[in-house]
Amino acid sequence: MSRLHEISYEFVEFVPERLEPGVLYISVQYKTMAHLCCCGCGKKVVTPISPTGWQLTYDGKTVSISPSVGNWNLDCRSHYVISGNRVHWGGRWSREMIEAGFARDRQAKQDYYDTQTSRERSPSPSPAARPVSTPKARSLLTKIKEWWSREVR
Ligand SMILES: [Zn+2]
Structure with missing residues (x-):
């Protein structure tokens, strides 16, 4: 197995089998990305594009995704950052990164509640016109907790 240091990309409608x-296969339509683990183990890694998942940056020539990809659920436990079509290898999940993740999640929740509160303050429209808030899928915090518990076990 040899680690990749570069990755190309392909915009697709559906991620191929x-x-x-x-x-890196990118489906803007289905807001998801998939690639084979850059360590060479051949495992498929899916990184959904969402405010609490991964963000994709495309500058017309190269792609970057953030945050980093931590494959704690795979045997290889590889961890890397894809930035400007390059794969930057990271070490183990550090405490600072966990804390940064928690802080980010807290901020996301705070923003969410602020929005809710300001909605309540505004004159309430008829029930039919009220925006329906959808519960967020799995929060980043939950994901980090899962990764962490696997990591320390
Ligand atoms: Zn791997």
């Missing part, structure tokens, strides 16, 4: 190594 068989992925080529070293290619």
Whole structure:
């Protein structure tokens, strides 16, 4: 197995069944990305695009995704950052990163509640016109907790 240091990308409608190594497949339509783990283990890694998942940056020539990809659920436990089509290898999940993740999640929740509160303050429209808030899927905090519990076990 050899670690990749570069990755290319392909914009697709559907992520194909068989992925080529070293290619990040991006489906804007389905807000998801998939690639084979950059360590060379051949495992498929799916990184959904969402405010609490991953963000994709496309500058017309290269792609970057953030935050980093931590494959704690795979045997290889690889951890890397994809930035400007390059794969930057990281070490183990550090305490600072966990704390940064928690802070980010707290901020996201805070923003969410602020929005809710300001909605309540505004004159209430007829029930039919009220925006329906959908519960967020799985929060980043939950994901980090899962990763962490697997990591320390
Ligand atoms: Zn791997």
